[in-house]
């Protein structure tokens with residue numbers, strides 16, 4: 516019989532898979548170390564168990580104790596599996612930037628989840644660094660894991676991930692490319708590989724909004740490099756002790772949009788359903804392609820599973836709202852497809868100016884088409900209402916018919932976007948689109964501006 520004593524025995528020995536289409540144009544063999552095969556669906560299972568074992572060994576973690584960690588989800592999952600098997604309680608402190616799925620998954624495996632704001636300084640008492648430390652002080656028989664500075668994190672990768680990659684490539688690996696968060700993965704793997712062959716090059720993938728690249732290149736911790744970003748799992752606004760900059764040959768930064776787009780490409784072009792930092796890593800690898808020769812063996816590590824991003828990078832609406840979907844906008848109907856579900860707000864000629872103002876406030880809109888029994892006969896917008904107020908302080912009680920401007924032009928769904936744009940003038944703030952069956956929708960200047968990529 517061949518079985519594991521418990522789920523922890525299934526961690527590691529993940530496959531190495533050749534990438535094909537998504538790295539077209541890279542003149543080297545590119546292999547992905549797919550860490551979603553771990554039971555918690557991420558590479559973090561490895562270090563979570565190692566950190567617990569080391570804390571048990573030196574008494575930091577006592578029987579029946581509470582494990583506390585600030586985690587974006589994956590480390591929490593690994594800790595949760597180990598906590599269940601080994602009989603500990605677990606509190607995960609998580610930032611509100613993280614996907615709801617990640618929080619629900621942690622709760623599913625018994626963790627208590629505490630959510631903290633993302634956009635505060637690490638030293639702010641509300642930050643997840645500060646809250647984790649405070650909870651650790653306040654909770655009896657607890658142990659604060661601190662994956663950022665805990666050396667067992669990198670050691671796990673030195674003992675497992677590095678040797679696996681070396682053996683799977685039969686020592687032929689020439690480059691290792693990986694996203695950097697706590698630094699545990701890159702530093703542990705890099706240390707092992709460079710001990711085996713100091714010529715192996717180690718590339719870290721960073722995000723815009725993170726300090727790593729500049730710090731590596733200049734030794735300067737530049738606070739101007741810090742701003743909020745969307746990419747999950749990589750980049751930092753601190754320098755974790757687990758990032759050993761001396762082992763890293765270089766960093767490349769990948770934009771939020773590219774990371775999101777490439778996360779989808781890996782699934783669609785390779786059939787490998789992995790997370791956002793994998794998208795960043797593949798795009799970063801493409802940015803580095805001039806560093807590789809045809810005989811090189813480049814290994815890229817995919818940290819976690821795509822299932823944690825179904826409400827984000829794998830959701831069309833989420834992508835579209837951020838301008839990440841590379842859709843072609845050529846016709847009038849393309850511009851309004853995001854808000855087709857919303858009904859057209861209108862006003863009637865006999866309604867008062869005050870009614871139109873109230874409606875604009877309620878729906879947060881700047882213009883309204885005006886109708887009577889014959890259809891669209893006029894329009895009101897903010898500047899027209901303002902002008903009528905200047906002319907007559909009692910204008911609020913006047914019917915719209917007395918002050919309204921010309922009706923908005925009406926276009927067909929297939930009208931080219933260039934034609935639609937020409938209809939916007941100083942006097943004309945919107946265009947109506949005929950959806951058929953007597954239905955219409957509105958295209959505003961903002962819709963046109965928003966469609967420019």
Ligand SMILES: Cc1ncc(COP(=O)(O)O)c(C=O)c1O
Nearest residue numbers: 695696697698699700748792818
């Ligand atoms: C999805 C994901 N990618 C990448 C990383 C970065 O890995 P490391 O912390 O080992 O640098 C993490 C770590 O939190 C992660 O959760």
